[in-house]
Amino acid sequence: MSMQLIRPEDEDQVSGPKRRRAYHKKSRTGCKTCKTRRVRCDETRPSCQRCTSNGRTCEGYKNNIDESTDPSTPALYRQSGGPGTIIAPPKLLIPRKSPGEIRSYNYFLEVTGPALSGLFDAEFWCRELPKICVADPALWHAVVALGSIHEACGYGDREPESKPQYALCLQQYSAAVSTLRDTGSHRSTDRWRAIIASAIFTCIYVIQGLYKQALTIHAAAGCNLIREIETEQDVNRPQPITRGQHDTLSSTPINLTQVKDLLFDFEMLAQTFKSGGYADGRNAASLGRTDSYGYWRFYKSPIISPEHPRHLVAAFLTRARRAAESLQNGLGLWWQENRDDTHGLYGTDKSTVVACYEKLLARQVAHTRCYRELQKTLRKFQKHLDLRDLVIELDMLELIQLTNSLYLLSDPEQPDPIIRQAKIPLVADRIVKLSEIVLAQSAPSPGTLFLAPVPLTSGPLFLIAQSGFSQSSRKRAMELLRRPRLEGFWEPAMSASLAEAMWTREQELWRQAQSGDKYVSAEEIEFGFVHDEIPLPYRVCSVRCQFSDKKREALVTIVTQIEEQNGIAPVQRIIHW
Known part of the structure; x- marks a missing residue:
C-alpha cells in the first residue's frame, strides 16, 4: 500500500482555509x-x-x-481616579524622636521593661508595648516618660528631681496627656489607648512615691474603662460567656489581658489599704479570672527525669514558679474574702472555734491540692536534678512555698497542729534566710538602686515582719525590707515602715498592760527591745492606710485585737519611707 505525499504548497488545498486565532x-x-x-x-x-x-x-x-x-x-500618580489623581502614601503615626527620647526609649527596652515585668506580664512590658508605642504618639510619650523616671530614680541618692531624666519625664508626660486629649480616632481606639496609658501613668506615679495619685486617679480610671468596654461587649455576646471571651477586649489591636491584671491588682491594693484588709467583691471576681490569681487552679506536677533536656527542665521550673506565685496571691485574696469568718478562730468557746476552723478549712481544699502538687515538683527538682545554673529560681520556688504554707490553715505535710505551731518560727527564719540569699545573689552595683524584675522578696518578708512568730525574725525581715531597691515598680521600704508602725504599737500596748495605765511613747521605746513574742490580744489585726499628697507619706490607722473587741478608738501614725 502506497502513501501519497502532500507537498507543503498543496496543504492549504487539502485542509481548507487557514484558521485564525480570535x-x-x-x-x-x-x-x-x-x-x-x-x-x-x-x-x-x-x-x-x-x-x-x-x-x-x-x-x-x-x-x-x-x-x-x-x-x-x-509612583504617586495612578489612574484609579482618572488622569492626574494623586494618592498619598500610607503614613505611620511615628512621633518625632529627639536624642533624649531615643535614649529613654532604649533604657525602657533594656532596663525598665524587664524590671517591671513579672512572671505574668512580661509579654506586655517587653514585647507588646514596645511594638505598639512606636506607631502611637500618645503611648510613645508615655513609654519615654516611664523610662526616664525609672532611670532618674535608679540612683542611691534618691533625688530624681536633680537628674535631667526627671525634666524629660515631665515634658513627655505632658505630651502624652495632650496627645490623648487631641486624638481624632474612633472612640473604641481612644479607650484601649487610654487603658494602656492609665497603667503606664500608674507606674510613673508609684515609682515617684505618689501613691495617692497612682491608685485613686489613674488605676481607678483604667479599671472603669475596662469594665465599661466589657459591659458593652457582653451585651452582644451569646450566653453563657466563657472565661476566654470575658477576658478578651475584641476591639483592641493587642492583647490587654496582662494590662487588666495589672490595673485590677492596683485596684485591690487600693481597696486593701482603704478598708484595712477587706476585699471588694467586684474586684475579687475580676482578679479571680486573671492568671496571676487563678493559674494555680490547673497546676499538676510534671514527670521530671534527668534525661529531660535543660530547656524543658527550665520550662518546668518556670511553670512551677508561676503556679506558686499565683497560689500566694490567691491565698492572700482568700484571707481578705474570709476576713469576717476568721475572727471566729479567736473566740473563747472551743466548739465554736472548731466549727469555724472546719468550715474555713473546707474552703482551702483547692489551695491545699495545688500546694501538694508544687511540693512534689520541688522535691523532684531538689533530689533528682543538678540545677546549679538555676539556683536563684529554685530558691525562689522554695521561698514562695514556705510562704504559702503559712497562709494555709493546715499544713498537709504536718497535720499535727501542735508540732506545726512549734516549727513555725523555724519556717519564718528559713524565709528570712532564703530572702537574704536571693538578695545577695542579685546585689546591685555600688551607687545604683536595685531594679529587680525577679526575684520579688517583699511579699514573704512583709508577712514575717507583720505576723511575728519570733521577734528576731521580724526585726531581720524589716531590715531586709529597708534595703533601698525597687522590686518591679514597688518600694519594699513602704512595707518596712508599715510593719515597723505595727510592731511599735504592739509594744506600746504590751508595756501599758505590764505597767498599768502609764503610757510609753513610741520614741522612748528602743526598736526591737522586746525579745519575747507579744500575746495575741495585743497584736495588730487591721491597718488602714491613707496616702497623702506628699511623696512617700501616709497616715495609718492601727487596730489591735483588744481594741477591736472592746470598742477602743484606734491610734493613728504618720509613716515615711
Whole structure:
C-alpha cells in the first residue's frame, strides 16, 4: 500500500482555509502559573479555575499596580481616579524622636521593661508595648516618660528631681496627656489607648512615691474603662460567656489581658489599704479570672527525669514558679474574702472555734491540692536534678512555698497542729534566710538602686515582719525590707515602715498592760527591745492606710485585737519611707 505525499504548497488545498486565532487584548494581570505556561488566565481570585481544574497549583497574582501605568509616570500618580489623581502614601503615626527620647526609649527596652515585668506580664512590658508605642504618639510619650523616671530614680541618692531624666519625664508626660486629649480616632481606639496609658501613668506615679495619685486617679480610671468596654461587649455576646471571651477586649489591636491584671491588682491594693484588709467583691471576681490569681487552679506536677533536656527542665521550673506565685496571691485574696469568718478562730468557746476552723478549712481544699502538687515538683527538682545554673529560681520556688504554707490553715505535710505551731518560727527564719540569699545573689552595683524584675522578696518578708512568730525574725525581715531597691515598680521600704508602725504599737500596748495605765511613747521605746513574742490580744489585726499628697507619706490607722473587741478608738501614725 502506497502513501501519497502532500507537498507543503498543496496543504492549504487539502485542509481548507487557514484558521485564525480570535483577537483578544493581551492581559498582564494573569496568575504567575498561567504566565509561565503562556496560556490565557481566567483571573479568578484567589486561585484561577484554569489551574485548579487541571490539578495545578495557582501561584497567585503579582502586584500589578506599577505595570498598569506608564513607567515614566511617578509612583504617586495612578489612574484609579482618572488622569492626574494623586494618592498619598500610607503614613505611620511615628512621633518625632529627639536624642533624649531615643535614649529613654532604649533604657525602657533594656532596663525598665524587664524590671517591671513579672512572671505574668512580661509579654506586655517587653514585647507588646514596645511594638505598639512606636506607631502611637500618645503611648510613645508615655513609654519615654516611664523610662526616664525609672532611670532618674535608679540612683542611691534618691533625688530624681536633680537628674535631667526627671525634666524629660515631665515634658513627655505632658505630651502624652495632650496627645490623648487631641486624638481624632474612633472612640473604641481612644479607650484601649487610654487603658494602656492609665497603667503606664500608674507606674510613673508609684515609682515617684505618689501613691495617692497612682491608685485613686489613674488605676481607678483604667479599671472603669475596662469594665465599661466589657459591659458593652457582653451585651452582644451569646450566653453563657466563657472565661476566654470575658477576658478578651475584641476591639483592641493587642492583647490587654496582662494590662487588666495589672490595673485590677492596683485596684485591690487600693481597696486593701482603704478598708484595712477587706476585699471588694467586684474586684475579687475580676482578679479571680486573671492568671496571676487563678493559674494555680490547673497546676499538676510534671514527670521530671534527668534525661529531660535543660530547656524543658527550665520550662518546668518556670511553670512551677508561676503556679506558686499565683497560689500566694490567691491565698492572700482568700484571707481578705474570709476576713469576717476568721475572727471566729479567736473566740473563747472551743466548739465554736472548731466549727469555724472546719468550715474555713473546707474552703482551702483547692489551695491545699495545688500546694501538694508544687511540693512534689520541688522535691523532684531538689533530689533528682543538678540545677546549679538555676539556683536563684529554685530558691525562689522554695521561698514562695514556705510562704504559702503559712497562709494555709493546715499544713498537709504536718497535720499535727501542735508540732506545726512549734516549727513555725523555724519556717519564718528559713524565709528570712532564703530572702537574704536571693538578695545577695542579685546585689546591685555600688551607687545604683536595685531594679529587680525577679526575684520579688517583699511579699514573704512583709508577712514575717507583720505576723511575728519570733521577734528576731521580724526585726531581720524589716531590715531586709529597708534595703533601698525597687522590686518591679514597688518600694519594699513602704512595707518596712508599715510593719515597723505595727510592731511599735504592739509594744506600746504590751508595756501599758505590764505597767498599768502609764503610757510609753513610741520614741522612748528602743526598736526591737522586746525579745519575747507579744500575746495575741495585743497584736495588730487591721491597718488602714491613707496616702497623702506628699511623696512617700501616709497616715495609718492601727487596730489591735483588744481594741477591736472592746470598742477602743484606734491610734493613728504618720509613716515615711
